[in-house]
Amino acid sequence: MNEHITTESNNGRYGEYGGMFIPELLIAPIQALTDAWNKAKHDKNFEIMYKQKLANYAGRPTPLTEVTRFANTIRGPRIFLKREDLLHTGAHKLNNALGQCLLAQRMGKTRIIAETGAGQHGVATAAACAHLGIPCVIYMGSTDMERQAPNVARMRLMGAEVVPVNHGTATLKDAVNEALRDWSESFDNTHYCLGSALGPHPFPEMVAHFQSVIGTECKEQCQTQNGSAPDLVIACVGGGSNAIGIFSGFLDNPKVKLIGVEAGGHGMKLGEHAARFRAKSRGVLHGCFTYILQNEEGQIATTASISAGLDYPAIGPQHADLYDTHRAEYVAVSDDEAIHALQLLAKTEGIICALESAHALAYLIKIAPSLDKKQIIIVNLSGRGDKDLPQLMQQKVIE
Amino acid sequence: MNKAKRIDSIFKHGKAYVGYLTAGDGGMQQSLNAALALIKGGVNILEIGVPFSDPIADGPVIQRAATRALANGTTMRDILKLTTAIRKQSDIPLVLFSYYNPILANINPSFFDKVRDAGIDGILLVDCPLEESEEFHKQCIMRDIAPIYVLTPATSIDRMQLINEKAQGFLYYACRKGTTGMKNELPADLAEKIQLIKANTTLPLVVGFGISNREMAADVLKYADGFVIGSRFVKAIEDGVSSDNLCALAQALNPIGN
Ligand SMILES: Cc1ncc(COP(=O)(O)O)c(C=O)c1O
Numbered sequence: 116m117n118e119h120i121t122t123e124s125n126n127g128r129y130g131e132y133g134g135m136f137i138p139e140l141l142i143a144p145i146q147a148l149t150d151a152w153n154k155a156k157h158d159k160n161f162e163i164m165y166k167q168k169l170a171n172y173a174g175r176p177t178p179l180t181e182v183t184r185f186a187n188t189i190r191g192p193r194i195f196l197k198r199e200d201l202l203h204t205g206a207h208k209l210n211n212a213l214g215q216c217l218l219a220q221r222m223g224k225t226r227i228i229a230e231t232g233a234g235q236h237g238v239a240t241a242a243a244c245a246h247l248g249i250p251c252v253i254y255m256g257s258t259d260m261e262r263q264a265p266n267v268a269r270m271r272l273m274g275a276e277v278v279p280v281n282h283g284t285a286t287l288k289d290a291v292n293e294a295l296r297d298w299s300e301s302f303d304n305t306h307y308c309l310g311s312a313l314g315p316h317p318f319p320e321m322v323a324h325f326q327s328v329i330g331t332e333c334k335e336q337c338q339t340q341n342g343s344a345p346d347l348v349i350a351c352v353g354g355g356s357n358a359i360g361i362f363s364g365f366l367d368n369p370k371v372k373l374i375g376v377e378a379g380g381h382g383m384k385l386g387e388h389a390a391r392f393r394a395k396s397r398g399v400l401h402g403c404f405t406y407i408l409q410n411e412e413g414q415i416a417t418t419a420s421i422s423a424g425l426d427y428p429a430i431g432p433q434h435a436d437l438y439d440t441h442r443a444e445y446v447a448v449s450d451d452e453a454i455h456a457l458q459l460l461a462k463t464e465g466i467i468c469a470l471e472s473a474h475a476l477a478y479l480i481k482i483a484p485s486l487d488k489k490q491i492i493i494v495n496l497s498g499r500g501d502k503d504l505p506q507l508m509q510q511k512v513i514e
Numbered sequence: 515m516n517k518a519k520r521i522d523s524i525f526k527h528g529k530a531y532v533g534y535l536t537a538g539d540g541g542m543q544q545s546l547n548a549a550l551a552l553i554k555g556g557v558n559i560l561e562i563g564v565p566f567s568d569p570i571a572d573g574p575v576i577q578r579a580a581t582r583a584l585a586n587g588t589t590m591r592d593i594l595k596l597t598t599a600i601r602k603q604s605d606i607p608l609v610l611f612s613y614y615n616p617i618l619a620n621i622n623p624s625f626f627d628k629v630r631d632a633g634i635d636g637i638l639l640v641d642c643p644l645e646e647s648e649e650f651h652k653q654c655i656m657r658d659i660a661p662i663y664v665l666t667p668a669t670s671i672d673r674m675q676l677i678n679e680k681a682q683g684f685l686y687y688a689c690r691k692g693t694t695g696m697k698n699e700l701p702a703d704l705a706e707k708i709q710l711i712k713a714n715t716t717l718p719l720v721v722g723f724g725i726s727n728r729e730m731a732a733d734v735l736k737y738a739d740g741f742v743i744g745s746r747f748v749k750a751i752e753d754g755v756s757s758d759n760l761c762a763l764a765q766a767l768n769p770i771g772n
Contacts (some may be wrong), residue, residue, distance in 0.1 A: 128629050136614055136641045138571040140691060143668035280576065288568065295570045300692035302668075398615045399641070400568065413619025414567040 118279035122323035122363050122433070127316030130439060132432035135315040136399045139226040141295070144302035149317045150407070151222045156324060161221070168213050172246060173203045175210075177329075179336040179493070184463040191483030192490040195345070197333045197361060199497050200468055204269075206498030207329060207357045207488060208239035212308060214325035216243040219306030226305040227251040232287030232353065233258055233424030233471060234266025236310030241275035246417055251308075252276045252352060254293040256285040259423045266502045284417045287353075287427045291401050310430035311354025315402030319432050323359045330364025333493060341491055347372045349493040350475040352445065353389075353424045355431030357497035372444070375434060376474045378420035385410065389418035390447035391430040392438060400429040408436070421450035421471040424498075452477040454512055457500060469498035470506070520607040520635050523681040524558055524719040529768040529770050530684070530740025531731075532720055533747055534556035534611065536579035538588025540751060544594055549600050551757040552747065555764025557606070559720075559740070561638070564590070564612035571640050573695030575745040578752065583634025590620045594632035607638040607683075609662060617650070636660035636683045643676060653678065656682055664688050667707055671714050671747055678715035685715060687738070688723040688737055696745045697724030700733055708737040732769035743767055 127133050135145055169175040177198045186194040201205040212229075219227055227249050231237030237253040244251035253270055257279040260267050270277050283289035291314075298307040300388030312322040337345050348365055350358035351374040355370045365371040379418075390404040398407045400415055408416040408428040420426040437443035453470055456477035461467045468476070475494045486492070500507075507513050533552040537545050549560055565583035569576060597608050610629065616769075617639065629637070637659055644652060644663065654661040660683030664670050665674055667690065678685065686709065690701045701707075704721070711719060721734045722742025734741040743764075750763055 134642070134646055138641050139643055139664040140571070140668060140688065142643055142665040142673070143670070282565070282581070292568050292570050299571065302691075337574035363577055364574065370666075398618050400615065402568070402641070407615075409619065411619065414584060415615070423617050446623060462621075 121322060122327050122359060124316060124320045125248070127252060129319070129432045130436035132405045132435040133316055133319055134401070137402045138299065139486050140299050143201065144298065145315055147222070147412050150393060151218060152317045152321050155218055155221065161217070165214055165217055168217065169210065173209050174201065175328065176332045177201050179333060179340060182464045185340065186459055187484040188459065189480045190234065192486045192492055193477065193491045195337070195491065196466070196496040197329060197493055198501035199250065199329060199357065199495060200466070204235070204239045204242050205501065206235035206239065206469065207360060208236040208244065208271060208310060210328055210360070211310065211322050211325040211356060212236065212239035212243040212382040215241070215306065215308040215321070216247050216249060219308065220249065221245055222306065223362065224304060224306040225249065227308050228254065228297050228305055229308040229310060230287065230290035231310060232290065232426060233257070233417050234259065234263040234270065234502055235424060237275065237277065238266050239267050240308050241270040243443055244275065245273045252297070254278050254280050254290040254297070256280050256287060257291050258285040259287065259394065260310050262506050263423050264505055281472070286418070286423065288415065295401070301505060310338055310356070312356040312359045312388045312433060313354040313401060313403055313429060317510050319403065322356050323363065325431060326356045326360025327363040329357065329360035329495065330362060333361055334364035337491065337493065344368055344371050344492065345493045346490040346493045346494070347374065347375045349376060349475045349479055349492065351376050351425060351471045351497060352430060353427055354436060355434045357495050359431060359433050361495040362437070366442065373437070373442065374478065375443055375445045376478045377445060377447040378425035378474060379449040380419040386417045387419050388447065389426050389428065389430070391418045391445060392445040397472070403429065403432055404480045405432045406430050407437040408461050416440050421453060421464070424469070424471040425474060446478055448474050448477040448481070454507070454510065456480055458512065466496070467500040468496050470503045472497045519604065521559070524746050526682065529735055530559050530718070530720050531557050531768055531770055532559040532561060532722065532740055532742040533764065534563055534742060534744035536563040536576060536583050536748055537593045537596055538565055538583030538586050539579040539748070540582070540591050541586055542588070545596055547757045548751055548760055550603060553604050553765050555604055555761040556768040556770065557764055559607045559609060560600070561609045561611040561742070562593060564593055564610065564710040566613040566616055569613060571693055573693040573745065575696070575749050575752070576694050579748045590616060593627055597632045597634055607635040608633055610634050611638050611640070612753070613640050614642045626657050630657040630659055634659060636662045638664070638686060645758060646679060649688070651695050659673055662686060663709060667703065669683070671700040671710070671757055674711055674714045678717055681717055684718040684720050684739070685711070687711060687719055687721045689721050690723050694745055696721060696726035696749070698726070700730050704734070705737055711754060716757070721755040728767050728769050731767060735769060
């Protein structure tokens, strides 16, 4: 079987990447999760329950919106946005949080923990847990708590305990560290609801599976609206979950070009960005062998991005493999380019997107004039931008 | 002395008193002084911790030590120089204790030779379980370096047996869930767990995670072949303990032979 056409791993690996580089203590919960996941993914009842939640609680399907004023302004071809910003809680993250929380319930877990960067995964997990009646604890870097304050308030309103993480860089990576430490003590009753397509197996596969609903819907919508597949699909890449989610609908069609956009931050030097493919350096972080940002001693580098959700030093293993096999292309745009894209979409279409998603738009703005006008381009609009307003005010983008 | 033999001879002649240090905490000279002080204080197997930026299995004490060591610019080369210097003055087994990424980043065809030549007798990789350790394991065995593996309260009997078959030197039983750090009591199920491990494995067994006083160490030795003191020493170093006082602390914690 061609391993690139599904989200399924080859025994925890995507090409060379992935694996389960975890302390011995986490072997037991990871094996239990793998077993539960392998059963659930083939269980029709589980799928029905999950699909019902997606439709009746989360609000799927999300629309595919053509944005002609935006397209004209950037002298581009036909542009469509997959509107994950319209999903309940405001980002694609809920697709995964609902799936994992249902699985946790099935495993008899009575507590959920999660990490969050932009706060969208935290909000999604808090919502899923409130809806399903499971207590939850969200770890969040204190830097991120400040820059994504509205999401902290939302999580707390939904009953989640939000625990600030002060050490290290006080961003997403450190929140993952702290969640893993909690889990290594609490796994008997606790599920760790990891928020992106990364970490040890089975997380990348499981998260990609839950996010593949984006690609499945999008493929069908594009066919219905245009009678054809898109020429190009663009998504931002933090850990990689929204990107693998939409890519998964098109992996089997080599005519569809796929582009992942990383956070170029404010400079080219290590520490000034979060563009993993810029450094082309590989290693192990958080249980997974992949491309990471590190110094020559294997110490994980600090990262920088205006977008908390992209501010992470490792990329999910599927993307590492898609990069090596040239099935997808990866590029980066700067903080300023992302801010500009957010503003332009807001002005031309009345859609305020997340700074993460704005990275995907920003790359499209760059290449738009060079594209054949008849082409159909889809951008995964992974989330909405309400959470970013304080940050935009601070940057004096808005008064 | 032959490497594997150094570890074996400890268990042949008695119990193991294993001490842990984060290399480079306070500078390399401080690490050398601390290592020698621990050895003088009775530690007979020394674990040299390689600092890592993201130590997910460690509690706050060792996290802080790693942060300080990295702020000092500690590199793998420094650490191998340290073990070489310790080896010049002592014949006790030295175990390199590391997360996988700092090792991966340094791997080149001669890396494991350098490790061997730096007097290291065993390597324990915190986040490289049996499922992922094939290449590392092979490199160790080829050079007579003992690959050391961890057992935990959650390790199944089948897995214990599998690990025992692969591992060399000794087995490290991390006796509780969670991260490293000082605790005041041993887990209630310790005796029972050790009996289970002993019934299913053949290698010597040392117990660590949270042992912070002499009574706990003495209790562990009723059932196991050795005990590990980590965070307690690292905390003393954080608090600026002198070499003499560190040696005295090591002696005071040691229930063997007094
Ligand atoms: C709106 C939005 N998009 C994208 C991301 C990046 O994550 P991923 O790459 O897993 O989609 C985040 C993460 O927080 C997010 O909130």
